[in-house]
Each structure stands twice: as structure tokens, then as C-alpha cells.
Amino acid sequence: MENEAFLKELLDAVTVSGAISLGSQAVKREMEGCADEVITDILDDTIAVLNPQAEKRILVTAHLDEIGLVITTADENGYLYAIDRGGVIPQTYPGHRVQIHTEKGIVKGVVNGARELCRKEKLEVTDLAIDIGAGSKKEALELVRPGDTVTFDAGFEKLSGGRFAGRALDDRLGVFIIMEAFKRAKAAGAKNGLYCVATAGEETTKNGAYFTAGRVKPDLAIVVDVTYCTDYPFGYTEKDAGAVRLGAGPVLCHSPIVPESLNRRAQEDEYGGCRCKGERRQCSAGVLRTEHYPGRKESGCLKGEGLHRQEDYSGNPSGGSARRDRH
Numbered sequence: 178m179e180n181e182a183f184l185k186e187l188l189d190a191v192t193v194s195g196a197i198s199l200g201s202q203a204v205k206r207e208m209e210g211c212a213d214e215v216i217t218d219i220l221d222d223t224i225a226v227l228n229p230q231a232e233k234r235i236l237v238t239a240h241l242d243e244i245g246l247v248i249t250t251a252d253e254n255g256y257l258y259a260i261d262r263g264g265v266i267p268q269t270y271p272g273h274r275v276q277i278h279t280e281k282g283i284v285k286g287v288v289n290g291a292r293e294l295c296r297k298e299k300l301e302v303t304d305l306a307i308d309i310g311a312g313s314k315k316e317a318l319e320l321v322r323p324g325d326t327v328t329f330d331a332g333f334e335k336l337s338g339g340r341f342a343g344r345a346l347d348d349r350l351g352v353f354i355i356m357e358a359f360k361r362a363k364a365a366g367a368k369n370g371l372y373c374v375a376t377a378g379e380e381t382t383k384n385g386a387y388f389t390a391g392r393v394k395p396d397l398a399i400v401v402d403v404t405y406c407t408d409y410p411f412g413y414t415e416k417d418a419g420a421v422r423l424g425a426g427p428v429l430c431h432s433p434i435v436p437e438s439l440n441r442r443a444q445e446d447e448y449g450g451c452r453c454k455g456e457r458r459q460c461s462a463g464v465l466r467t468e469h470y471p472g473r474k475e476s477g478c479l480k481g482e483g484l485h486r487q488e489d490y491s492g493n494p495s496g497g498s499a500r501r502d503r504h
Contacts, residue, residue, distance in 0.1 A: 183207050184353045185333040188343035191278050193245035193326040194262045194381040197221050200241045200349070204356065204375045211360055222389050223375045225359050231370035236395035237358065238386040239351030239402065240379035243344070246302065246327035248277065251318055255311030257286070259327055260302060263380030267300040274330035275307060277321050284309055284320050285330065340423070348379070351401040404428050 183203075192200035204223045208215050212225040223241070244263030251257050257277070261267075272290025276283050289306040297304065307327070311317035333343045343349070352375045359373040372393045379385040390398065405413045408422045415421075421428055 180353075180357060183356075184350075187349045187353055188333045188345065190349075191276075191326060191328055192241050192243050192345065192349075193247070193278075193328060194242040194378060195247075196278075196326050197242050197377050200352075201375065201377075204241070204352065208356060208359070208373075211363055218388070218392075220388060221377045222386075224389060224393075225356065225373045227359065227363055227367060227371040229370060231368060234370040234372060234393055234395045234397075236372045236374065236386065236390060236393050236398040237355045238374045238376050238389065238398070238400050239355050240348045240377070240385050241352055241375040242377050242380050243328070243347070243349070244380050246275075246305075248307075248321055248323050248325045248327060250323060251311070251314045251321070252306075253314050255313050255317040256289070256306040256308060257317060257321060258303060258306065262326070265302060267302050267305060268295075270305050271295050271300075275327050276330045277307070277309065277325050277327050279321055279325045281320075286310075286327075347403045348401070350403060355401050404430075 186203045186207075187200065190200040190203050198221055201217055201221045201223045204225075205215050205217060208223075208225040212227060213229055214226045216224040216226065218224075221241075242263075244261070244265050246259035246265065247262055248257055248259050270288045271294055273288050275286050275288060277286055286307045286309040289308060294300070294304060309317060309320060311320060329344055331342075331344045333341065335341050355373045356375075359371060362371055372389075372395065374386060374389050376384075376386045376389060386398070386400065404421065405418070406421050406423050407413050407415045407418055413421070
């Protein structure tokens with residue numbers, strides 16, 4: 178793998194939504210030597226720019242933030258409690274080691290894995306008790322403060338077959354891919370304006386590149402993110418999503434929200450009583466942005482075939498960004 182050191186640095190950085198500065202700094206360090214300019218805005222979106230004077234602009238984005246927990250309080254026995262940041266699965270936490278990221282450094286902990294807890298029919302994040310070895314609330318809050326972020330105690334690990342594992346491949350892998358693509362575009366003599374962006378807030382607000390798109394006003398946008406494979410147990414099947422295999426190339430998704438005809442239809446349906454769960458917004462370029470697609474055909478909103486299509490593309494056997502998600 179080329180530039181494994183950069184990928185490892187990205188995967189080891191802590192970027193729970195709302196606190197991604199360590200990841201932003203890693204991207205900035207990597208890109209300052211090859212970009213015409215590197216911009217980090219107030220949201221911590223980090224933008225590598227090539228040919229800023231060019232008339233045509235291409236925006237390529239991937240989100241830097243990861244899911245995780247945020248400490249809220251401690252009980253009288255010194256156990257810590259937290260809320261989620263993003264779509265965490267509470268069942269994956271009991272018995273696992275975690276890291277709490279404080280101003281003074283990392284505090285190690287273990288999530289209570291009591292048998293009764295694991296048998297609970299509906300486990301909530303607020304049920305999870307984190308043991309850091311403290312004997313009282315006072316002792317715990319001297320080490321950790323409310324607002325400190327929590328991640329699994331896991332980093333970059335090589336597996337057999339040339340594969341690897343790591344925390345937050347969603348979507349640190351995408352960030353790695355687009356920044357390496359930036360370098361290749363520059364080496365190939367690209368003439369158009371290229372804006373590769375590691376974005377913030379995707380896991381919580383779903384904003385992702387929303388604000389950067391308004392700033393750049395691109396002629397073309399490409400979003401790189403992970404997806405689910407169909408070649409591992411208890412996951413999506415080929416009947417659900419087609420053949421999506423790790424290492425067989427990227428999955429291409431064509432967005433239904435760009436064509437003007439669908440923009441108009443969505444606006445008509447919204448004001449005509451559309452029962453679509455979600456929200457419609459427009460960015461500064463007038464392109465429709467939605468947070469959810471209709472979940473059922475009978476919703477009456479944007480009916481039609483092929484509004485969202487996934488295609489297996491195997492033109493680059495070694496360049497796939499599909500993942501196996503065992504958590």
C-alpha cells in the first residue's frame with residue numbers, strides 16, 4: 178500500500194463528531210506540501226486546493242468525523258456515563274476497552290459487560306457504565322470531564338491477504354483516497370480547479386460538504402464514502418444491493434437530487450402534502466439537498482424507477498472502498 182503512514186495517522190486520530198481537530202491537522206500536514214493552498218474553516222472542514230484560478234471547479238469530498246460517545250456524568254461509585262455522537266450500536270460496547278480523550282491525555286476504561294446487561298432486550302447508550310478504576314464520583318471527575326469524547330481502544334491493524342482493520346474506516350478511508358487522488362491529479366497536470374475536502378459533521382448533522390459546496394460552487398461534485406459488502410455473514414445480500422465485494426472495486430451511486438426535473442417535483446410534492454420523512458433544503462447553487470429519501474413507495478414523493486442505483490464496478494480490482502462492517 179502506498180503512503181501507509183498517512184492512512185495510519187488518519188485512523189489513529191480521534192475525530193468524534195464535534196471534536197475533529199486532530200484529524201484536520203493530520204490532513205493539513207499531509208497536503209501543505211502539494212496543494213496550492215490548504216484551508217481549514219471554523220467548522221474544521223479542511224480543503225486542499227489545486228488551480229484556484231481555474232474557471233471549472235471540481236469538488237471531491239469525504240467526511241472526517243466518526244461516531245463515538247461523549248461523557249455526561251459519573252455516579253457515586255465512580256462509573257462514567259455517556260451519550261452517543263452518531264449512529265453507534267450499544268450492543269457492541271459491553272466488555273470492550275475504550276479510550277476517553279481528555280485535555281490531560283488519554284484515560285483508559287472498560288465498559289461494564291455484566292451478563293444481565295447483555296441480556297437486556299433494548300440496550301441504550303445510557304445503560305453503558307464505563308469503569309476507569311475510580312472509586313468515587315469525585316475521583317472520576319478529577320480525571321474525566323463531561324464533554325470528553327470516548328472511542329474504542331483500537332487502531333490500525335494489518336490482516337492477512339493484504340487487508341487491514343481500523344477504527345473509523347467510515348470515512349477516514351474516503352479521506353485518504355481523495356487526498357491521494359489529489360496528488361495524482363496534480364502530477365498528471367490537471368488544469369481544472371480541484372477542491373478535495375475532509376468534511377465535518379456528517380455523522381451527526383448530515384451536513385457533510387453542505388457548507389463547503391456553498392463556498393466552492395462546483396461544476397461537478399464527487400462524494401466518497403464507505404458502503405456495505407454483500408460477501409460477509411448477516412449483512413446485505415446480493416438480492417438487496419447487487420454484488421458488492423471487498424476488493425472488487427468501488428460502488429458507484431448516482432444521486433437522484435441533481436436533475437432539475439426532480440428538484441421541481443420535490444418542491445411540488447413538499448408543498449402538495451408529501452408524506453416523505455425528512456427535510457428538503459437547497460444550497461447556494463440552487464441544488465436540492467435532502468436528509469432522507471422516502472422509505473416506502475406509497476409515500477407519494479418522487480415516485481419512479483432507478484432514483485437510487487448501485488452498480489458494481491470492477492475496473493480497478495485493488496481500489497475498492499467497500500467495507501466489511503462487523504460492528
